[in-house]
Each structure stands twice: as C-alpha cells, then as structure tokens.
Amino acid sequence: MTQIAEKTEVLIVGAGPTGLTLGALLKQRGVDVTIVDKAAEMARTSRAAVIHARTLEQLHEVGVNAELLRRGLVVPRFTVREDDRALITIDFDDLPTEHPYTLMLSQDQTETVLRERLAELGGEVHQSREVANLAQDADGATATLSDGSVIRADYVVGADGMHSVVRESAGIGFTGAAYEESFVLADVTLDWELSQPEVMLYFAPAGLVVIAPLPGGRHRIVATVEEAPESPDLGFVQAILDERGPKKRPAKVTEVVWSSRFRVHHRLADSYRQGRVFIAGDAAHVHSPAGGQGMNTGIQDAVALAGRLADVLRGGAAVETLDRYESERRPVAAMVVHLTDRLTALATVHGPVRRRARNALLWVLDHVPAVGRKLAMNLSGLAIDNAATARPAVEMVVA
Ligand SMILES: Cc1cc2nc3c(=O)[nH]c(=O)nc-3n(C[C@H](O)[C@H](O)[C@H](O)COP(=O)(O)OP(=O)(O)OC[C@H]3O[C@@H](n4cnc5c(N)ncnc54)[C@H](O)[C@@H]3O)c2cc1C
Numbered sequence: 001m002t003q004i005a006e007k008t009e010v011l012i013v014g015a016g017p018t019g020l021t022l023g024a025l026l027k028q029r030g031v032d033v034t035i036v037d038k039a040a041e042m043a044r045t046s047r048a049a050v051i052h053a054r055t056l057e058q059l060h061e062v063g064v065n066a067e068l069l070r071r072g073l074v075v076p077r078f079t080v081r082e083d084d085r086a087l088i089t090i091d092f093d094d095l096p097t098e099h100p101y102t103l104m105l106s107q108d109q110t111e112t113v114l115r116e117r118l119a120e121l122g123g124e125v126h127q128s129r130e131v132a133n134l135a136q137d138a139d140g141a142t143a144t145l146s147d148g149s150v151i152r153a154d155y156v157v158g159a160d161g162m163h164s165v166v167r168e169s170a171g172i173g174f175t176g177a178a179y180e181e182s183f184v185l186a187d188v189t190l191d192w193e194l195s196q197p198e199v200m201l202y203f204a205p206a207g208l209v210v211i212a213p214l215p216g217g218r219h220r221i222v223a224t225v226e227e228a229p230e231s232p233d234l235g236f237v238q239a240i241l242d243e244r245g246p247k248k249r250p251a252k253v254t255e256v257v258w259s260s261r262f263r264v265h266h267r268l269a270d271s272y273r274q275g276r277v278f279i280a281g282d283a284a285h286v287h288s289p290a291g292g293q294g295m296n297t298g299i300q301d302a303v304a305l306a307g308r309l310a311d312v313l314r315g316g317a318a319v320e321t322l323d324r325y326e327s328e329r330r331p332v333a334a335m336v337v338h339l340t341d342r343l344t345a346l347a348t349v350h351g352p353v354r355r356r357a358r359n360a361l362l363w364v365l366d367h368v369p370a371v372g373r374k375l376a377m378n379l380s381g382l383a384i385d386n387a388a389t390a391r392p393a394v395e396m397v398v399a
Helices: 017-028 053-062 065-071 107-120 165-169 234-244 294-313 319-347 352-366 369-380 382-389 391-398
Strands: 006-013 033-036 073-075 077-082 085-091 102-104 131-136 141-145 150-158 174-191 199-204 207-213 218-225 252-269 277-279
Touching: 006 017, 006 141, 006 294, 017 033, 017 053, 017 107, 017 294, 033 150, 053 065, 053 294, 053 382, 065 107, 073 207, 085 352, 085 369, 131 165, 150 165, 150 294, 165 277, 174 234, 199 234, 199 319, 199 352, 207 234, 207 319, 218 234, 234 252, 252 319, 294 319, 352 369, 369 382
Parallel strands: 006 033, 006 150, 077 199, 150 277
Antiparallel strands: 073 102, 077 085, 131 141, 141 150, 174 218, 174 252, 199 207, 207 218
C-alpha cells in the first residue's frame, strides 16, 4: 500500500539549538514548518555553556534575549593562565555591541527558552520521529521516517547533528579527523576563594583545564585527557584541578552535578546544499570546544538560512538567493574550525622549552592592546562581518 505523505514547506530534521532557532524564525515569517526529532524527549544535559555577543545580537530577532539574560550569567572576561599567573587577558567589555560579554547558560536551558518561544509562535517538535532516508526531485524532497511514514517538503534542512543522516543521504562529504585527546566536562560546585565572573583557561604540561562560572553558583570544568571515564567523578575532576589549576588558592570540588566525556572531531562539510536539501549546525561543522564556538556557529547558521528561505518562500526573492547561505556561512565555519584547532594546539604544546616560549610570547602579546581586542572580536563572533581581519590575531598568537 502506498503511504500518503504529510506535506510541509520546510522540514527541519533535528531540534537542537540550530533546528529550534530555524523553526522559530521561519514560523515568525509565516512559513509552514515541520520539525522532527528522533529522541523521545529533549536532551536535559548541560553541554555547550557559552553564548557569545554576536549570537545574542542575532537572537534578538527570535525574541528570546530577555529570557536568556534572566536565566544566564554575564561574564565580561576570559583569561589564559599557567599556575597562578595570567598570561593573557581577553576583555569583552568594550566591544562594539550591546552585549559586551559572554552569557553563561547550560545548553538545556538555552534549548528550553527556544522551545518555549517556538510554542508561543504556534510551532512544535514532533519527538520520536527519525528520518531514515531522503530523496529529492525537481519539485521537492521526500523523507522516509523509520516508522515508515513519509513527509514531502519543498525544502529539507538537516540540523541533525554530527552524524547527520540528511548530510549522508545528500551525499555531502564531511572532511576532517578526530583529535587524539578526549574532553572531560563536569558541572560542579566549588569551594574556591578565586571564584569570579571570568572564564579561566589553564595551560599545563598535562593538558588544558577550563574553569567557567555558571548560573546558580556552579562552575563548568572542561579538560583534555588521554582517556576519560564515562562519567568523571569528584576524585577525577579534583585531581585535574590539583594538577593543572591554581596553586596558591586551590579550588576544592564539593559536588559533581553532571559530568560527561566526549571525543572531538574537526570536520567541515564539503558543501552546505545539495539541491533542495541544506545542512546547518553540527551537521555541517564540528570542532574543538575551545572558545565555546559550536552552538554559537549553529545558531548563526540557522539565522542566515531562515532569512534566505523566508525571502524565497514569502518575500518573492529569486531561488538563487539560497546560494548565498553556503557562500556566507561555510567560510565562517572554516575559520572557526581553524581558530579552535589553533587554540587547542596552543593549549597542548609539548615540552618545557616550547611551553616557555609560548608563555613568553603570550605575555608580550598581552601588552599589545590590539591583540587582545582582535581575540575578543574573534571569540565573540563580532569579527565575522569582517572575516578577512579575523584570522591574523590567532595566527599571531599561535604561529
Ligand atoms: C557531551 C557534549 C558536550 C559538549 N560540550 C560543548 C561545549 O562545552 N562547548 C561547545 O561549544 N559545544 C559543546 N558541545 C557541542 C554542542 O552541544 C553542539 O555544537 C550543539 O548541540 C550543536 O547543535 P545542533 O542543533 O547543530 O545539533 P545537536 O544539538 O546535536 O542536535 C541534533 C538533533 O538532531 C536529532 N537527530 C539526529 N539524527 C536525527 C534523525 N535521523 N532524525 C531526526 N532527528 C535526528 C538529535 O536527536 C538532536 O536532538 C558538546 C556536545 C556534547 C555531546
């Protein structure tokens, strides 16, 4: 028996931050959208915890900023440290934006706020619906779900994460490799005199550890390790902080609220579009969590793509407008993959001589205001509008 297809203008596969942002913006522009996610319910884990200035600027359009700011914690500064010494300080507080800071908020909270906005706009996520296959023709695309149901759409967007079925069905390559190290993540409570509204990246011979404040008095710990346990416990996290963190005023972990490990790849999709199928977010690019860029880049992809699709479907723009999505966004992801790769390499320099040289260079660069500003522009995403100037600051530090 032939299955009768549901029909929609835009099918969004995946309801992470990328799919939710896209869905809300398309609903806002009056586009008929169907959002499916294979998970039975939304993920309730912390994951990405940083929202940068450019993302906040763009989320104005979605109408979620007030709620994100109410829930999040404003942090105006990143520092790179070794032991008790700050090697370089990156200040966000004089950036040319109405959000001169990073906002710390766990990903499940960000997703909750986006979902609530989507619901206000009359949208919803269809949970437990997994896209198994995709085919397209001149007039549209047809998605077959694992329960055998079929959805016919004018356009399909794969916001289905790193292992994207949409990307694979469209035959788009995902070029890159995996990092050797794993990353440990833990949201903890600390007994720590040095606690302040600052993200601290500690460089140490054994590897990187990041200590970042979160709302509610918690801290996010991120560290590179050779092999991480599945759920790093208090003793494991404490040992990392003792070895790599502050020495004079050490941080004592009093509770691990959530912990995880993940292996990171640096990969970029060979293209962002195949006919009527687009990819966005982790489906299109993955990279090191250094600098907290992943979710931000995905949300910005969604904003760009929503604008193009709505212009074509509602604004009478020519279909060629859609080509601009890839030409705008793929170079940005290439830059982010490069930036985070360089930052990771910088943090994990091996050998005492090279480490001393790196620290001396960072110390010198810390006294050149233009370098700190360029790093702040890069990390905040504000350099994106001028991508040509975005790379040199990183090259100067890492070369
Ligand atoms: C453990 C962990 C820790 C992380 N920590 C950080 C961090 O510290 N900093 C940082 O910047 N980033 C971090 N990240 C990465 C960050 O979470 C991602 O960059 C972000 O979630 C990307 O959003 P997305 O919407 O593109 O994809 P995702 O959040 O991956 O969402 C994809 C969605 O698609 C759904 N889906 C997948 N396949 C299908 C299918 N076939 N059919 C239907 N639905 C499907 C999934 O269920 C999921 O809901 C972390 C990721 C993990 C897993």
